[in-house]
Amino acid sequence: MPPSMAYFLTWTTHGTWLHGDERGSVDRHNRGVGTPTALPEAERARLERDRAAGPAVLLSDEARAIVERVICRHCEIRGWSLAACNVRTNHVHVVVGQCGEYLPEEVMSQFKAWSTRRLREAGLAGADARVWTEHGSTRWINDEESLGRAVDCVLNRQ
Structure with missing residues (x-):
């Protein structure tokens, strides 16, 4: 398969958006394009919280700035085109292109x-602390219209 025009990547900080969450979530049964998110389920959310390895992570302003600088610098080093980046307290959105043969999971x-x-x-995460969730959302962008929508979402709809 030829490389994608760009990737729209989203990942959350550890423990902040668990399966069963009232906002809905993505799991192995609810992850395809056009499929609904997993429905809120209080018992599932409680079980996920109980199984979580360590406390939930919220990024401070300083931590958010570090993550954004890292993403920008990594794109410079790799020669990737950073179209948009938005680091929030509990999640990160990135639209990145020209990643060559790297798959979106590898980029993320x-x-x-x-x-x-x-x-x-910087002393903002412990040596053994989990900062991020295990996976994330990796969307392939293959046309200019989709790229524009993704950039708009990241920059203007957070």
């Missing part, structure tokens, strides 16, 4: 790994 993993490293160096 690199952003998460380097961000975690820099947060630890």
Whole structure:
């Protein structure tokens, strides 16, 4: 398959948006394009909280700035085109293009790994603390209209 024009990546901080959450969530049964999110389910959310490895992570203003700098710098180093980035207290949105043969999961993993490293160096995350959820949302963008919508979502609808 040829490389995508861009990727729309979203991931959450650890423990802040669990399966069963009242806002809905994405799981293995509710993740395809056009499928509804998993419905809120109080018991499932409670079980997820009980199983969580460590406390929920909310990013401070300083941590948010570090994560944004890491993403920008990583794109510069890799030669990727950063179309939009928005680091929130409990999630991150990135629209990135020109990633060559890297799959969106690999791009997201690199952003998460380097961000975690820099947060630890700044003393904003413990050596063993989980900062991010295990996966995230990885959408392929294959046309200019979709790219424009994704950038608008990241920059203007948060």
